[in-house]
């Protein structure tokens with residue numbers, strides 16, 4: 001087994017890690033850097049639970065060698081932040097508002113996919129959003145809430161860009177009780193702070 005010390009740029013910081021050259025980025029992020037928002041799902045690139053952003057694009061880290069990520073900008077949910085407002089991002093807020101979280105296992109992957117989609121700066125239709133998220137699977141099947149949350153996050157971005165964008169009337173929207181919203185926020189913040197006792 002060939003071990004090597006490399007430097008990865010993760011969530012805005014350089015991190016030195018010793019890796020087996022054959023190990024996946026998923027294994028390094030989770031086992032060496034304790035970034036537990038990166039989930040182990042199918043391990044064959046089908047479910048998106050292990051998604052991370054690499055230079056702004058979502059990649060299934062279970063089928064991506066750590067060696068390939070050297071020199072790239074890696075972002076996990078722990079690194080998401082609205083720096084301007086010192087807050088969680090619009091995407092995370094909309095996932096809470098639309099109750100787009102059930103068991104939460106798929107949530108980090110969907111949130112990163114949504115961040116990538118919003119970053120395209122395009123006024124995607126609902127059908128286009130559905131196609132864009134086909135690489136992410138939710139075992140709790142909460143897809144409509146997820147799509148609605150992404151539409152609202154796109155709307156925030158389009159408003160900033162001055163582009164008209166209409167959010168389709170939701171067939172699933174309902175008022176989420178405040179205490180449920182608090183629990184979701186606590187869970188997302190725990191993920192952000194890598195507090196594994198609350199995830």
Ligand code: FES
Nearest residue numbers: 041042043048062
């Ligand atoms: S665990 Fe990587 S795609 Fe499913």
Ligand code: FES
Nearest residue numbers: 103106138139140
């Ligand atoms: S919320 Fe449970 S897998 Fe998606």
